[in-house]
Amino acid sequence: MRKILPFIKQAVIYFFIILFVYAAVSKITDFENFQVQVAQSPLLSAFATTIAYATVIGELIIALLLCIPKTQRLGLYLFLGMMTAFTVYIYLILNYSPFVPCSCGGILEKMGWTEHLWFNAITSMVAAAILLYRNTNKTSILLSIGTIIISSAIIVLLFITSEHIMKRENPFIRRFLPHHIDKAEYIDLGFNSYYIAGLTHDTIYLGNYTTPLNITAIPMDMRARISHQIVLDEKDRSFRSLTVKVNDEFFFVSDGATPIIYRGETKSWKALKFMETKIFFSKLQPIDNNSFLFRSEKADSGENVLGKITVSNSTTFELYDKVLKKQIDGIFDTDGHLITDSKTKQAIYTYYYRNQYLVYENKYNYFKSGKTIDTTTLAKIEVKTLANGERKMGAPPQKVNSRTYAYDKLLYVKSDLMGKNEPRSMWNEASIIDVYNYSKNQYMYSFYTYDYKKNKVKEFAINEEYFFGIIGNSLVRYKLNR
Structure with a gap:
């Protein structure tokens, strides 16, 4: 079993690479539509342009870091952070949003919001498990927990700030209700x-x-x-x-x-x-x-x-x-x-x-x-x-x-x-x-x-x-x- 685990670990990392490359490419090929969809997010509307670019660039950089053995561990921490952010975002959409927007590219278009929430949560847990595999020291545990907390806090802060900007200081960004x-x-x-x-x-x-x-x-x-x-x-x-x-x-x-x-x-x-x-x-x-x-x-x-x-x-x-x-x-x-x-x-x-x-x-x-x-x-x-x-x-x-x-x-x-x-x-x-x-x-x-x-x-x-x-x-x- 110990001989198989390293192969499983590497196979999962390859899956992470393919996942982010596919997600980034699917967004790039229809980037204008992706920007429009992000702008319709009831949580992140005020930062649509910045988030659209940051998401695509971030996914490609993380995929590249995962490909290089020397930077693979850093890539895993960043992967965990981004997947945690996606998970928290979808949780807020499903529980605190006035409406559920259209999908935003990638495999999300093939899944419902609830299914994607579970997919992200499980993927995040797998990434955390790989980081802690044979590294259950205090530093690794604190870094993993810190990554999760910081990523979650960033999304919550963006949500709160975006709502204030949209309602009080709107920079001419509309939020369209689907099928109103x-x-x-x-x-x-x-x-x-x-x-x-x-x-x-x-x-x-x-x-x-x-x-x-x-x-x-x-x-x-x-x-x-x-x-x-x-x-x-x-x-x-x-x-x-x-x-x-x-x-x-x-x-x-x-x-x-x-x-x-x-x-x-x-x-x-x-x-x-x-x-x-x-x-x-x-x-x-x-x-x-x-x-x-x-x-x-x-x-x-x-x-x-x-x-x-x-x-x-x-x-x-x-x-x-x-x-x-x-x-x-x-x-x-x-x-x-x-x-x-x-x-x-x-x-x-x-x-x-x-x-x-x-x-x-x-x-x-x-x-x-x-x-x-x-x-x-x-x-x-x-x-x-x-x-x-x-x-x-x-x-x-x-x-x-x-x-x-x-x-x-x-x-x-x-x-x-x-x-x-x-x-x-x-x-x-x-x-x-x-x-x-x-x-x-x-x-x-x-x-x-x-x-x-x-x-x-x-x-x-x-x-x-x-x-x-x-x-x-x-x-x-x-x-x-x-």
Whole structure:
């Protein structure tokens, strides 16, 4: 038996060499994809590029050290360290990760995560046994234990640090949830003039820019289309841009150029004049059934400003002059999208051209700011003044956040910018939605919404079960996998 053991030991070392060479080569042959897969790790996303290179180089160096008799023992210690790190990593993935990512090359593609955990653990124990074979002295034992502890500690530290960076200091690295939305169903709307007027627990309501007083109600099962005609209590008034917002059992018809707001109930679709003042607005969002957040223009400069309208026995309003931060002109650079979280009753204003959003705390009447994960802190736009004094965009602007929606403390942002380690091919077939916990100012994850008939999603809405989007002439419904 003693004569056979040295041969077994050498055979196992040859296996280690083949294992690491195979793993490294498989990663090198599709290195771009390997980088993308590492970037999707829920534990190591922030260090994806460094870890991708370090893993491949480390595997090749260890394989080389194992081939040379004089460095074979050092190679075994490094092999033990790397296999221990792989083992701890997979253990954390299976027990502490919010989701299990795709495989990362090598034999992992041929095994499940649990099987690979056992494979790594057993391989690590075999490596430790070889190191201690005929070397059960104190130094060898301490070196083996130290290698295991240090390798495990490094992975845990990377995990903790990566989570902090991803959520608080994200360097534009996205973390994609696999299959977050699926089971797509489509309805052909016939025209591309529809917009989402509101989403309740059982119905999505669509407005139409060409017939502004017509509302289409579609139940969650997508099996019916019910048309409602809104009846206003005034018939002789002219409007410039009527829009409809459905807020649970109430709906609001508004025109900021007039300006006026009507309110009615969805059970009758009859609307009475609710507010008429000289408060002109370009955007309006109901916070509840009696108050609204709006965007208007300053009378002296034309710069954008946010404000709040409250309607009770009388109509009152207040302006928040210092909330929107001017960078260039105060008009185009502060342009953005205004929405309301129907569950928390908080309004969110997201800038189009910079990585920032503002959350209005209705209860305390103040704004707090948050950041999206891209690195555009200054709006990249060019503004030109025409001979008549009118200001126009001089060049195609780089839009950062093109569309948003909020539900239950989560802010969903359709981004137009590519992050690090992302496959360019996906931008030709899908749009990216980034998700933030706006109450904690934390990036959570991202997911793809796929194009349909070569059209991209232009607006969307989300509830507990479904993701709805308007794509070209169609309404799509995806099932949410939480």
